[in-house]
Amino acid sequence: MAGVTRRTAAGALIAGLATGPALAATAGPRRVVSLNPCLDAILVQVADREQIAAVSHYTHEPSSTSSGALGLTFPFTHETAEEVVALRPDLVLTARHSSPATRAALARMGVRTELFGLPNTVEESLVQVMQVARAVNRPERGQALVARIRAALAEAAPPPGAPPLTAVTFQSGGFASARGTLMDEMMRRAGFENAATRYGLTRTGNIPLEKLIADPPDVLLAGQLEPGAPTWADRVLAHPALAHVAPRMHRAVFPQNLTFCGGPVLIESARMLARARREALAARAARS
Template sequence: MKRAALLCLLAAGCAAQPSARGGGIVSLNPCADAMLVELVPPGRIAAISKYSRDPATSSIAPEVARRFPINHGTAEEIIALRPDIVIADSFTSASTREAFARAGVKALYLGWANTIDQSKAQVRELAAAVDAVPAGEAMIARIDAAVAAARTDRPPVPALLWIGGNTVNGANTLLDEMMIKAGFSDHAAHYGLRGTGYLPIEHVVADPPRVMLVPDRAGRDADSRAAAMRGWALARSGASVHQARYDRSLVNCGGPAIARAMTRLAEIRREVTP
């Protein structure tokens, strides 16, 4: 048993294990993970979502995510941990919700934030649920300060924000609002794309943006091929497109990521003329 426990501690992907006492906060939601690690002391977090260990879905630095046990979101696993509260999302299945209710597990189900104001409301909701209201207000103050600092009187510059592969961010999203506040116009919305979706390379070549925000690391092979093809096609077309690295962790969630995203967007906007 001792050897097994040691191996589990040494393994970066070690899943959450039930403790004798239980308690603490268990999060099944990677966006809640990102908020929790800044709202409460580490000792209050019993487990975070497995998605926060994946660079494609995480909004937490890898070294931070590795400090916490992870869970895989099964009702049986979570109930065995005997948490004080579970933070899940509005997409949680009815069967999982029923299992939590039958076991007497307190749960908070967070919805999806499509605007900065909705994200701030979500911060307040979570902070209240975990008794961290002052930390929540401090997080909101950081968001407001970053949004204010990113404002510009310069004319908006057309930009595309690539999520990965040939997928871009479109209109009526949190990312869209942040881009606009930082002095960009979302070129995917100009193409008529709402939400996040697939954008054929032909659209980009025929009507290129001034700026392309691209993931900081290629990730999957398909993403690398798509990026290489875009670069080749745009070079052949002679289009002048400024490509700027944009950390993948800034596109997954709101909350504390908004402040970092607004700071990065403002930096990129200052690189581009006019």
């Protein structure tokens, strides 16, 4: 019976898609489902609210959401094909990390999907903003968001000729962003030199606390400790050993959810990085 119900729903969905191309051409898709939190963050900024049928469940997790309080106001799925089809979408935004089984099922049922990659540069992220905006037929909002991101990056840039400060991101478990990533470029744009390689990281991974203490960077872009610190991975952020190098290393708050995505997240990332640099320079001046 459940199989019949799903087939009936799928058939109705496909029939509905076949009868509405004229409306879609002028107004854009009417029921969009996103299966990726980074796409969620863009979608909620560029689409009409009534266009969004659901976002990903990651956007409803306060510790990992990249959409802020706005994302919590939308329905969500756990990325199963059954949930998605039940919402009768006319567009599903997916990423390379989205469930392959769900993507394959949607393809078999003829549901329109768009697949997005993981941007590794600011420019790739801005291109993705415009791709999402065009997919929902709101290119002017994409252009406005791109302009806001570019303005935030320009405001966060250090003065010409200013020497960079060494820094690493240090999140739960000592997780750090390596060179060649979007986060690495954001750090460089804000006047930091990513020191991850001097701790042996050639790609994003964990920095051993012992190596960090032995050779601290100028700035530690540290995540915020979760309430209750339930695991060692969280408690490492408050390890007493970090206090011993405080005179040589400025610790700045840099929430972990700013390291996950691009798009509109880059605005807050730029602001927090610029703030960290100002505070580190002020602390250095006060010690000298």
